[in-house]
Amino acid sequence: MDVENIIGVEGKHLGEVKIEEINRVWLKHYDEWVRPSLEYPEIPLFRLLEDTARTKPENTAIVFFGKEIAYRELDALSNRLANYLKSLGIKKGDGVILAMPNIPQYVVSYYAVLKAGGIVVQANPIYTEREFKHIASNSEARVAIILDQIFDNVYPLKRDGLVDHIILAKVEDYLPFPLSFLYRFKKKKVKVPAETGIHEWKAALASEELKERPEVNPKEDIAVHQYTGGTTGFPKAAMLTHYNLVANVYQTIEWIPGKGEGDVFLGALPYFHVFGMTTSMNAPVAVGAPMILVPDPRDIKRVIQAIDKYRVSIFCGVPTLFNAILNYPDLKKYDLSSLKACISGAAPLPVELKRSFEKETGSKLIEGYGLSETSPVTHGNPFYGLNKEGSIGIPFPDTYALVIDEEGKVLPVGEIGELAIYGPQVMKGYYKMEEETRKTLVSGWLLTGDMAKMDEDGYFYIVDRKKDVIIAGGYNIYPREVEEVLYEHPAVLEAAVVGVPDKYRGETVKAFIVLRPEHRDKVTEKDIEQFCRQKLAAYKVPRIIEFVDELPKSAVGKVLRRVLRDQEVKKMEQS
Template sequence: MTNLADNLTATASRHGQRPAVRLGDSVLTYAQLQDQAQRVATMLKDRGIGPGDRVGLVLPNVLEFPVLFYGALSVGAIVVPMNPLLKDREVQYYLEDSGAQIVFAWKDTAGEAGKAAAAVGIECVRVDPADFADQLSAFDPTTEVVSRADDDTVVLLYTSGTTGQPKGAELTHFNMMSNAAVTAETLTHLTEDDMVMGCLPLFHCFGLTCGLNASVLSGSCLALIPRFDPIEALETIQGAQVSIFIGVPTMYARMLNAEGRENFDVSSLRSCISGGSAMPVEVMKNFESAFDCIILEGYGLSETSPVACFNQPGMERKTGTIGVPVRGVEMKLVDDDDNDVPVGEIGEIAIKGEPVMKGYWGRPEATREAIRDGWFHSGDLAEQDADGYFTIVDRKKDLIIRGGFNVYPREVEEALYEHEAVAEAAVVGIANDDLGEEIGAAVALKAGSSIDAEALREFAKDRVAAYKYPRNVWIVDELPKGPTGKILRREISAPEDALN
């Protein structure tokens, strides 16, 4: 019997006066974080919220997020984190699907969440830092943390919903405890002296586990940024002496291409972690050269808490790969009939072990489809080398079939990233009567750079097979991204004038 909130209790008892989270010049020590979380627990208990009840959080990366998160966990509740940019009908869907009994919403977006809560018939608590501490002072701290079983659900993390409505991945206390420990002990070697960059959204699994939960477990401090901006990130690294940076590839690319980045002192960085999507090799090489650090790339999903596979410290790092399975995880590649795929051939990643979710909330059929014989089927395609290192090829659903030939967008994107003017690239399939699909590429250029679409097309043509290069190339100001900064291929479509 355990509770993820026990980590906060243990760390506060050891390092009560050390900083736990900071936002700009505002800091909460571990003792203050625990005290406020305990008052949230009393607030929830007074409203009849207890073990197994769902509590919605619609907040950006602010100090109040960990307070509410650990407060809800302390009474045994299940947290449902949501993107604060969601509109009322989207919030309503999450509230109805999860059966949430209460929702806390950040002041700037409380209007949308409030409308959703009213439609569902539950309370929406507006969170404003100007009076939040005063609100909590009306409640005495609840010092007892409710015991939970290892397989009790702790969070419902709604997947991005690339097909159909989003589904709530049920992660258990054991899932998240194990994955936070793997992050802290295996990937980053976190200690109480580390400052961790908190620019990944805490409402997303990557930021919640590898940022918040791993930091609290280790007694580190998490430096928050409400919304990623490359200059603000560089200022925070310099000002807070950030030692661990955890981000997605687009964050690294934006910092690398930020005007004036050479004026910032980033010498405090000792480890950089990348996940969320495949890191373009050119971005990795250029970032490491410019920032004098090593990036360790890995892989995981919301359904795996999220860390499943990584290039790990103390092991050979193979650039372009996602490394090997972490402690407590098995990984294999399978074909469409769930047969194992030989070394060197492409197959779908299947994952088994400690971080794999309990299932999808209220969706037994979807759970049975995703988890077969104990193996979670990811929908991602990869190949494995003789040393056991995995390399992502692409999302299964992103595969482009042009004239009967398989084209993996990432391979073409890597070729485009080799051009010095390219900041970001996304390759997509375009419906074609003769070939089934044609190859298209949306490209965003670095500030101050210029090149036309035709020249980029020829550049790619020289680097990939004839059936792979993008016949349709168009320049955009920026590419559509999800809440973590991951490029969303599904939202990209070719303009009429780009079609050949």
């Protein structure tokens, strides 16, 4: 076949491309067990749990610091909470904010919200009051289920009428004795007012089990609002349907050696992150596998101990996590030989890290790719087939990927353009953002905003990002949001935020600031950092702050972030 016309639709506009015309050259590189096309059941997402609870009731679902919960019990707990949510007025289509680390209550709440007919509104528990208010207002959520330790940041939502109810989950509720007893003395004391609308987890779980189920149209009804970045400086909600999420679970399982049967999954990736939600929670639920929950993925000793003790075989993570394990001083004391399949996503995987991790553990570590808008996984390198280092791999079953130019025309092999994706996992759109949806979804194709190229084997490479998103430690950070906070400081005249290379986090946040004349020599980098910490989650706070006389700008006055980034890269190369 002519390399210039290898996929058969080169030169066509995206809107003219018919799926059946695309030559999926990548299929020849699938691992032998992976089918190019699957049948996806049109079922509500909560059926994954119900079906497993029916067929494998005694299988262990959750392991949390030694406490085990079987699938039968997990299903029953979610039924009770679903009934309680109904009693609080939750009806079909209502949003419920979940803001917890990976604790049993998160998994119970996730499926309970869906069984009550609600929409799971994902929130990072380290959000500030300002960030929680934006998500509550945008999603129109009426209930928040949160870790009690973050009550101070969430209570203003109820005080100001943004939500009607808050349910408090406590870590010690599912810790085995004596850990549960000891934890009460260790935890931060939180003052919770005794008022209507604030509920204890144990009281909520005292409810009867919900018997009826909501009527769900899987391809139309939204299961999850997954927040991602936007041009407004605030996150926007990708509307993921029940069908989107069920499909991506089946695609993910198909890709894994053994398809998850008999495996043990590590739940270290936060479940509020779309990558963790699908690959480390919904996928093991679908196959009836244990999830070993790790609330804080930065606790590397706990992560390594969990792999060793529970013989974890499937481990999905971000490059910084794999790197931290590799560099843990006492790594040799632990047995990680149970690891079979490790998938790295959310940030580029350094080639040297991949090689070193595989050599140290004997496992397969592959790089994949996905977005909040695609539920999330779209690409992956084969585990045993051709694995191209530096590549995000090849499209998943029933997933199509093309590279297009600025006019929307399909480019041939080797040329750089914007990556476009089509498949059953592509979102319905952005909630209450029709214009953004129209710009992002074109004839069913998702325009990713990432610049990429494809080689003659159908392997894709991300070469740059069209969007200015910063990916630090697997978290997406949006410069505009950080800049808006900086502009709130009375001493700041102008500000620009970029991502600069960082050996540990992949990228880190750097802020360039022009101070007002009257504040020069009076404001320090520490002052700016402390100001940001009051308004931003810790991972968004600039790690590097540089005061400058002026910012580079275009002829129309637009700040040129790319110039700043390029300057930083040159500095690092010269140092």
